[in-house]
Amino acid sequence: xxxxxxxxxxxxxxxxxxxxxxxxxxxxxxxxxxxxxxxxxxxxxxxxxxxxxxxxxxxxxxxxxxxxxxxxxxxxxxxxxxxxxxxxxxxxxxxxxxxxxxxxxxxxxxxxxxxxxxxxxxxxxxxxxxxxxxxxxxxxxxxxxxxxxxxxxxxxxxxxxxxxxxxxxxxxxxxxxxxxxxxxxxxxxxxxxxxxxxxxxxxxxxxxxxxxxxxxxxxxxxxxxxxxxxxxxxxxxxxxxxxxxxxxxxxxxxxxxxxxxxxxxxxxxxxxxxxxxxxxxxxxxxxxxxxxxxxxxxxxxxxxxxxxxxxxxxxxxxxxxxxxxxxxxxxxxxxxxxxxxxxxxxxxxxxxxxxxxxxxxxxxxxxxxxxxxxxxxxxxxxxxxxxxxxxxxxxxxxxxxxxxxxxxxxxxxxxxxxxxxxxxxxxxxxxxxxxxxxxxxxxxxxxxxxxxxxxxxxxxxxxxxxxxxxxxxxxxxxxxxxxxxxxxxxxxxxxxxxxxxxxxxxxxxxxxxxxxxxxxxxxxxxxxxxxxxxxxxxxxxxxxxxxxxxxxxxxxxxxxxxxxxxxx
Numbered sequence: 332x333x334x335x336x337x338x339x340x341x342x343x344x345x346x347x348x349x350x351x352x353x354x355x356x357x358x359x360x361x362x363x364x365x366x367x368x369x370x371x372x373x374x375x376x377x378x379x380x381x382x383x384x385x386x387x388x389x390x391x392x393x394x395x396x397x398x399x400x401x402x403x404x405x406x407x408x409x410x411x412x413x414x415x416x417x418x419x420x421x422x423x424x425x426x427x428x429x430x431x432x433x434x435x436x437x438x439x440x441x442x443x444x445x446x447x448x449x450x451x452x453x454x455x456x457x458x459x460x461x462x463x464x465x466x467x468x469x470x471x472x473x474x475x476x477x478x479x480x481x482x483x484x485x486x487x488x489x490x491x492x493x494x495x496x497x498x499x500x501x502x503x504x505x506x507x508x509x510x511x512x513x514x515x516x517x518x519x520x521x522x523x524x525x526x527x528x529x530x531x532x533x534x535x536x537x538x539x540x541x542x543x544x545x546x547x548x549x550x551x552x553x554x555x556x557x558x559x560x561x562x563x564x565x566x567x568x569x570x571x572x573x574x575x576x577x578x579x580x581x582x583x584x585x586x587x588x589x590x591x592x593x594x595x596x597x598x599x600x601x602x603x604x605x606x607x608x609x610x611x612x613x614x615x616x617x618x619x620x621x622x623x624x625x626x627x628x629x630x631x632x633x634x635x636x637x638x639x640x641x642x643x644x645x646x647x648x649x650x651x652x653x654x655x656x657x658x659x660x661x662x663x664x665x666x667x668x669x670x671x672x673x674x675x676x677x678x679x680x681x682x683x684x685x686x687x688x689x690x691x692x693x694x695x696x697x698x699x700x701x702x703x704x705x706x707x708x709x710x711x712x713x714x715x716x717x718x719x720x721x722x723x724x725x726x727x728x729x730x731x732x733x734x735x736x737x738x739x740x741x742x743x744x745x746x747x748x749x750x751x752x753x754x755x756x757x758x759x760x761x762x763x764x765x766x767x768x769x770x771x772x773x774x775x776x777x778x779x780x781x782x783x784x785x786x787x788x789x790x791x792x793x794x795x796x797x798x799x800x801x802x803x804x805x806x807x808x809x810x811x812x813x814x815x816x817x818x819x820x821x822x823x824x825x826x827x828x829x830x831x832x833x834x835x836x837x838x839x840x841x842x843x844x845x846x847x848x849x850x851x852x853x854x855x856x857x858x859x860x861x862x863x864x865x866x867x868x869x870x871x872x873x874x875x876x877x878x879x880x881x882x883x884x885x886x887x888x889x890x891x892x893x894x895x896x897x898x899x
C-alpha cells in the first residue's frame with residue numbers, strides 16, 4: 332500500500348522523453364540527511380545556537396520551524412478507514428489515526444491504543460487492555476466500543492468495503508458479511524470500556540501485524556452519525572485519535588496535519604506540523620525540493636537519482652514490497668482467453684523496462700509475491716522460484732496465434748486505462764510499444780485522474796490497467812487472498828474453485844510447513860491462469876532536506892511514516 336493498498340500507477344500514451352522512476356519498498360529509509368551536525372534544534376533554516384546554515388546541506392529545506400513539508404503524488408480519494416483502499420490515503424491516515432497496535436521503524440508490533448494483550452493457548456482469543464486516557468478530537472474518550480463499531484462497519488455489506496474480507500479473520504466475520512450471522516455473533520466484544528476481547532475464526536500467525544493496518548482503526552460512532560456519507564471527505568468531517576490531527580484539506584493542493592496535544596505520546600512527537608502537498612509531476616517535485624518548498628521528495632526517477640548523485644547528494648533507497656502488473660478484466664471477450672493473457676505478459680521486456688525507464692534497483696517480477704514477503708525459511712519469492720519469464724517473444728507469438736484461433740478473430744482490440752501523471756504516461760507508452768513491436772497489437776491508452784481510475788477499476792469498467800499492490804502485512808496472503816472469488820479487491824473477476832479451496836486450507840492450517848506448501852500451490856495456480864501479468868518488483872529512491880535529522884520511516888509496510896521525525 333499497499334490501493335493498500337491498491338498502489339496502482341496507470342499508464343498513458345506517447346513515449347515522452349521526460350524522466351521517470353520506479354518505486355520501491357522494504358527496509359527503513361532512515362539514511363541521515365547531508366549534514367552530520369545537529370546544531371539546529373528548532374527546524375529553522377536560520378542559524379541557531381551558533382549553527383552554520385551550511386551544516387544543513389546543499390538543500391536546507393523549508394523555513395518553517397518545527398514543521399516539514401512532504402509531497403504526495405495524488406489527491407486522496409477519501410480518508411475514511413472503512414472504505415479507503417489506496418496507498419496514498421493510508422499514508423495520510425497513518426499520521427492521524429492510532430490502532431490497537433502500531434508498527435515501529437523495524438515493522439515490529441508495538442502497543443497503540445492497547446497497552447498490552449493476552450493470547451489464549453489455542454491462539455484463538457486475544458484480550459486487549461486499552462489506555463484509559465485517550466481522547467478523540469471531538470473530546471470523547473477512545474473506548475473498546477469504538478473498535479467494535481469500526482469492525483462491524485467494515486463487515487457490514489451496506490458499506491461495500493473492498494477490504495471487508497480482512498474482517499473474515501474474526502469469528503463469523505464472513506458469515507456476517509454474507510448475511511448468515513448476526514452482529515451479536517461476531518468474534519469481538521467490549522468486556523468494558525477499556526477491555527476488548529477478540530476471537531478469531533482460525534489461528535492466524537500474522538494477526539497482530541494485520542491489526543496495525545488502516546482498515547482496523549477505531550471509528551467514533553457519534554462523529555460518523557453526524558457526518559454520514561460525507562465522513563472522511565474534508566478536514567472538518569474527520570474525527571481522529573492519533574499524534575496529529577488533520578486541520579486543513581485544500582483539495583488537489585495540500586493537506587495540513589498539526590500535532591495533537593491530547594495524544595498519549597505527545598511528548599515524543601517533535602514536529603508541530605506536517606504539510607503534504609500534492610505534486611504529481613516528477614520534475615516539479617524535485618524543483619520544489621531544490622527551491623526549499625518541500626523537505627521530502629516521495630520518489631525520484633532514475634534520471635533524477637543520477638542527477639542528485641552527480642551533486643554528491645545522499646540518496647535514500649528501499650524496497651517498497653510492491654508488485655506492478657498488467658491487470659486483465661476477464662469479463663472482456665478477448666481477455667477471457669488465457670493464451671492471450673499469457674502472450675501479453677510474456678511479450679513485455681521487464682528488464683528493459685527497468686533498465687531504460689525505472690533505472691534503479693527494482694527487479695523483474697517472476698511471480699506476484701515480492702521478495703520482501705517472508706516464506707517458511709526465507710523469502711517466499713525465492714522459495715516458489717521463477718514462474719514468469721522476463722521476456723519470451725517466441726512463446727508470446729505462439730500463444731497469441733493460438734488465442735486468435737480460439738477466439739476466431741484476426742486481431743484483438745484492447746484499451747488500457749492509466750493515471751495521467753508524467754510517470755504513468757511513460758510507463759503506459761512502454762507497454763504499448765512492447766506489445767506493438769513483439770506481437771503487432773495496437774492497444775489504445777486512456778488516461779485519467781487517479782480517483783477516476785480507481786472508480787473504473789472498482790466498477791470493472793476497463794480491459795487492461797497497469798496497476799500495483801503493496802503489502803498490508805508480512806505474509807503471502809496479503810497478495811494472494813485478493814484473487815479469491817468475489818473479493819472486493821479482485822477487479823479482474825478471476826474465479827477458480829481450486830484456488831478458493833486452497834485459500835480455505837491455508838486459513839485453517841496450523842503447521843507452518845504444510846501451510847507454506849499450500850501457499851506455494853496458490854502462487855503457482857495464479858501464475859498459470861495469469862489474471863494479472865507481473866512486470867516488476869519496485870524499489871524506491873527519495874531524498875530528504877538538510878533540516879531533517881532522523882525519524883523518516885519508509886518500509887514495505889509503512890510507505891510513509893513521518894510521526895517521529897526530528898529536525899536539526
